[in-house]
Amino acid sequence: MKKVTVSGKTIDEAVELGLQRLGVDKDQVEIQVIEEPQKAFLGLIGGKPAVVEMKVKPEPIKEAILFLRDTIDKMGISASVEKEERHEGIYLNISGVDMGVLIGKRGQTLDSLQYLVNLVANRQSENYLRIHLDAEGYRERRKEALETLAERLSSKAVRTKREVRLEPMNAHERKIIHTALQNVKGVSTYSDGAEPHRRIVVVPK
Known part of the structure; x- marks a missing residue:
């Protein structure tokens, strides 16, 4: 974190000098007044300048990216991180080798990284x-796979007239299944169980 201590005849003057040194705008810094200015007695002795300490506020997204890159390096994975802004939030897209290690079983490692980054x-x-994390388009591939699974199991529920219970999934993946089946005739869905073993049940109507 960049920090400076500056002085000036007034607090405003000291702040302005600090902003020039740091090369930032006022809304990007935290300002602490160390000493108030004091006028000299009879204009001759005892005068003191204003002294302020100014710190540049950390940028959340930049801090998150630095953390992610450092974590990936410590995992021994060679990868790059690109930021993308979408209407649903910030996406950090990871690309490189050994992405299977970073993604983990059913995306569990990627989900854990996403939690820490947030x-x-x-x-x-x-x-x-x-902040959403993705690796080599894994999220979209997983979404398509879950939608295909939902379609297949809903057909099974209708055909057998029996409930079909899916494997435990996280909240995001359960939402994909619920959404995929919400307008499908002949079935309804609900979630059952407690985290991390909560799962979807497909029910024939």
Whole structure:
């Protein structure tokens, strides 16, 4: 974190000098007044300048990306991270070799990384940020696979007239299944069980 201590005849003057040194705007810094200015007695002795300490506020997304890159390096994976802004939030797309290790079984490692990255970003942010992690298009492939699974199991439920219970999934993946089947005639869905073993049940009507 960049920090400077500056002085000036007034607090405003000291702040302006600090902003020039740091090369940032006022809304990008935290300002702490160390000493108030004091006028000299009879204009001759005892005068003191204003002294302020100024710190550049951390940028949440930048901090999150730095954390992610450092974590990937420590995992021994050679990869790059690209930021993409979408209407549903910020996406950090990871590409490189050994992505299977980073994704983990059913995306569990990727989900854990995403959770940690969001913690880092929101520790630095005044407003809640939502950051999504993806690796070599895994999220879209997984979504398509879950939608295909949902279609197949809904057909099975209708054909056998019996409930079909899916494997445990996280909340995001359960939402994909619910959404895929919400307009399918002949079936309904509900979630059953407690985390992390919560699963979807497909029910024939």
